[in-house]
Amino acid sequence: MDKRMSAVAHKLSVDLPAAPDHAEALRTAEAILFAAREPLSAQELAGRLPQGSDIGAVLTDLAEQYAPRGVNLVQVAGKWTFRTAGDLSFILAREVVEPRKLSRAAMETLAIVAYHQPVTRAEIEEIRGVATSKGTLDTLLETGWIRLRGRRKAPGRPVTYGTTPHFLEHFGLNAVDDLPGLEELKGAGLLQGRIPPGFSVPVPSDDTTLRADEDPLEDDLFQPLPPEPAEFPEVDDEPDGEAYLSQE
Secondary structure, eight states, rough: OOHHHHHHHHHHHHHSSSOOOOHHHHHHHHHHHHSSSSSSOHHHTTSOOTTTOOHHHHHHHHHHHHHTEEEEEEEHHHHHHHEEEEEGGGGGGGGOOOEEEHHHHHHHHHHHHHHHHHHEEEHHHHHSSSSSHHHHHEEEEEEEHHHHHHHSTTTTOOOOEEEEHHHHHTTTTSSSSOOOOOOHHTTTTOOSSSSOTTOOOOOOOOOOSTTTTEEEEOGGSSOOOOOOOSOOOOOSSSSSOEEEEEEO
């Protein structure tokens, strides 16, 4: 009887796959993330680790190991990447290769798109109170920080804009709702003076699903549409208020 049970136990031990080495999975994930040119999702990383590896435990352990170091494992736009520790970023400011200059108009437009998306050009102008030049939106489209979402179900069917995963990656955000709220903006000194009663900062959402008042983009996207009536006088808002953002 003992011999038969021993034979069964031996057969089971042979048939069952060996548990993956967690330490080896950690080393593999570390190497892949260091070499990756772009952030990787957990699914992408799991497909390159030893079969059966616990990707959740691997990422958690790696993040804990690097938390006190000069480089941290962080999650941006739902993906994982190594980034310089936030408290050391000032040391590397001189190492920025290519500064990217954004006008005040572009920064204001980007903020409006981020907080109010999906939003049309006319709605951006209504919030800013001045006309927005086509070059401002073109600049933000070229950086890859905003995208064309769809068309508003309204006269003229204007294009709606939203942010992109590259926007989240560049600004170190895991999700668009990580953008600062009212109290955080006040604490940072970005909202000063007396705030009007009822003033609030919208809760942003970059859900890619088109809303009820949006139609999908069509093949006629680049065909000229009839000009929309200007609600505000055309102004040259590009030269003033230039600001600099580092382009990694």
